[in-house]
Amino acid sequence: MIDKNWRFPYCKFVGKQSDTVGGVAQERRDFIKAGLVATAAAVLPGFATGAIGAAQPRVKNVLIINAHQTYPGLSEGALNREYVALIKNEMDKKGYRTQQTYIEKGYNINEEVQKHLWADIIITQSPVFWFGTPWLYKKYVDEVFTAGMSQQSFLIDDGRIANDPSKQYGTGGKLHGKTFLLSLTMNTPKEAFDDPAQRLYAGRSLEDLFSSTTAVYKFCGFAILPVFGSFDVIKAPQIAEDKVRLKRSLAGL
Structure with a gap:
C-alpha cells in the first residue's frame, strides 16, 4: 500500500531543489556579468570607473x-x-x-x-x-x-x-x-x-x-x-x- 503522506516531503524537497537551482542560476548570471565587466575593463580604458555605456567627455x-x-x-x-x-x-x-x-x-x-x-x-x-x-x-x-x-x-x-x-x-x-x-x-x-x-x-x-x-x-x-x-x-x-x-x-x- 502506498503511503499517502510520502508526497508531502517530496513536495518540500522539490521546493528546496527549486530554490537551489534558482540560486545556482543567479550565481551563474552574476559570474557571467562579472566576466563581461572585467573583459570590458581590460579592452576599454576607463570602463570600470564609469557606468556601462556612459559617454566619456572627449579631450580636445x-x-x-x-x-x-x-x-x-x-x-x-x-x-x-x-x-x-x-x-x-x-x-x-x-x-x-x-x-x-x-x-x-x-x-x-x-x-x-x-x-x-x-x-x-x-x-x-x-x-x-x-x-x-x-x-x-x-x-x-x-x-x-x-x-x-x-x-x-x-x-x-x-x-x-x-x-x-x-x-x-x-x-x-x-x-x-x-x-x-x-x-x-x-x-x-x-x-x-x-x-x-x-x-x-x-x-x-x-x-x-x-x-x-x-x-x-x-x-x-x-x-x-x-x-x-x-x-x-x-x-x-x-x-x-x-x-x-x-x-x-x-x-x-
Whole structure:
C-alpha cells in the first residue's frame, strides 16, 4: 500500500531543489556579468570607473597662437602674453591638451601644418595694428596655409565644380569639425563698431572688419566663433572686466 503522506516531503524537497537551482542560476548570471565587466575593463580604458555605456567627455586639442609683433617702446606684448596665459589656463582646467606657437620667436612651417591638423580648436591672440593683425601673422598664415594647400591636407580646392553650380566657392576645405577663435586687443573703443553714425567704420562690426582673417579658416572648413575684442586698452582700459568676458567666451569650447 502506498503511503499517502510520502508526497508531502517530496513536495518540500522539490521546493528546496527549486530554490537551489534558482540560486545556482543567479550565481551563474552574476559570474557571467562579472566576466563581461572585467573583459570590458581590460579592452576599454576607463570602463570600470564609469557606468556601462556612459559617454566619456572627449579631450580636445587646442593650438594657441600668439600673433604679437614687438615695437620696442610702443608695443611690448605684455597684455597679449597675459591673455595667452589666461587662455591656456582655462583650457588646462578643462583637461584639454594644448600646444602654443609664439610667431615672433620663430616656427617651422611643416610643424605648424601638423599642429593645425592635430588641433580641434585654434585660438589666435593678437593685437590690432593699423586696423588689422600684425604683418608677421599674415606672413605666418600665408606660409602655413599655402603649405597645407600644397600638401592637400587643408583643402582640396576652392570647392567649385564645373558641372555643378550648387558647389559654392569656399566649400573645398577638409578641416571640418574644427573651431577658430580670434581674440584681439586694441585701442579702438567698443562704440566705434556697429554704429552707422560713427565716421570711421560706418556701422561695420568687428566680424566685418576681421573677416579677411577668419575667412582663411572658414575657407578650410573651420567653424568660426564671434571675434573677441578687448577694447580701448590704451586710453580707457578695463582689463579685469575684459578677462572675465574672455573666460566666458572660452567656457563653451
